[in-house]
Amino acid sequence: MTSTAPTRPTVAPSEPPALLLDGISKTYRSKAGSVEALRGVTYHFPRGSFTAVMGASGSGKSTLLQCAAGLDKPTNGTVTLGGVALNGLGEVALTKLRRQQMGFVFQAYNLLPSLTVYDNVALPVRLTGRRPRRDEVLGVLDRVGLEGKAKRRPAELSGGQQQRVAIARALITKPAVFFADEPTGALDSGTSRQILGLLREATDRGGQTVVMVTHDPVAAAHAQRVLFLSDGLVAGALDHGDPAQIAAAMSRLER
Numbered sequence: 304m305t306s307t308a309p310t311r312p313t314v315a316p317s318e319p320p321a322l323l324l325d326g327i328s329k330t331y332r333s334k335a336g337s338v339e340a341l342r343g344v345t346y347h348f349p350r351g352s353f354t355a356v357m358g359a360s361g362s363g364k365s366t367l368l369q370c371a372a373g374l375d376k377p378t379n380g381t382v383t384l385g386g387v388a389l390n391g392l393g394e395v396a397l398t399k400l401r402r403q404q405m406g407f408v409f410q411a412y413n414l415l416p417s418l419t420v421y422d423n424v425a426l427p428v429r430l431t432g433r434r435p436r437r438d439e440v441l442g443v444l445d446r447v448g449l450e451g452k453a454k455r456r457p458a459e460l461s462g463g464q465q466q467r468v469a470i471a472r473a474l475i476t477k478p479a480v481f482f483a484d485e486p487t488g489a490l491d492s493g494t495s496r497q498i499l500g501l502l503r504e505a506t507d508r509g510g511q512t513v514v515m516v517t518h519d520p521v522a523a524a525h526a527q528r529v530l531f532l533s534d535g536l537v538a539g540a541l542d543h544g545d546p547a548q549i550a551a552a553m554s555r556l557e558r
């Protein structure tokens with residue numbers, strides 16, 4: 304594992320990072336006491352990069368994702384997405400930015416059960432106040448291998464197919480950054496590979512940026528870089544690791 308400067312990946316100097324975390328800390332306070340979930344995370348995600356975030360349970364992975372996506376506010380520090388500082392935005396502007404610039408894929412697919420596949424995928428476009436074109440929706444369904452499934456409802460599909468719908472729904476607005484929290488957590492290995500291939504393709508062909516939390520070294524090996532979190536801090540990074548190297552780095556971290 305390299306512990307050297309994971310904050311400075313190789314990017315063309317003229318290219319601003321897609322996502323910038325600067326000194327992010329997050330303290331959860333409750334009557335029972337306070338928990339420092341993040342303790343000063345600084346990291347730049349280059350445009351077009353695919354980064355897996357790994358770490359033991361409780362190390363702050365989900366909190367990092369929530370703060371980076373503006374779904375939660377850091378206690379300190381700034382998140383900048385596409386040059387826009389999230390902490391300067393009000394709720395309305397933040398929601399608009401999220402709808403236009405971010406895509407989300409979660410372990411639980413979060414599809415609307417009463418809507419068809421077509422309408423689930425069309426929804427993010429409708430939420431931006433535009434009527435989606437039919438070829439646009441069908442095109443993105445094609446791209447994730449769901450041609451012919453537009454009229455189905457989520458419950459009529461397998462888990463892998465439902466996650467493809469979720470990816471199509473995230474792809475349709477052409478977001479700058481995809482956030483994925485355990486996107487393959489509920490899928491078998493073959494289906495997982497296909498889903499991870501779709502995320503990888505978004506970075507390779509679309510210049511989109513993917514930040515994916517996972518505990519699975521096989522899933523993480525689809526990313527270009529694995530970022531390791533330990534106790535709310537970046538503990539290191541590994542580039543182009545295979546599953547065995549990633550697993551070894553994880554167990555060194557947990558020792």
Ligand code: ADP
Binds near residue numbers: 338340359361
């Ligand atoms: P991970 O995703 O790596 O398992 P989390 O980001 O979910 O870690 O949690 C990091 C730490 O913050 C843990 O100690 C967890 O218990 C705590 N935590 C997370 N969310 C909350 C919350 N809403 N309120 C209080 N503590 C929280």
Ligand code: MG
Binds near residue numbers: 364365366
């Ligand atoms: Mg988590």
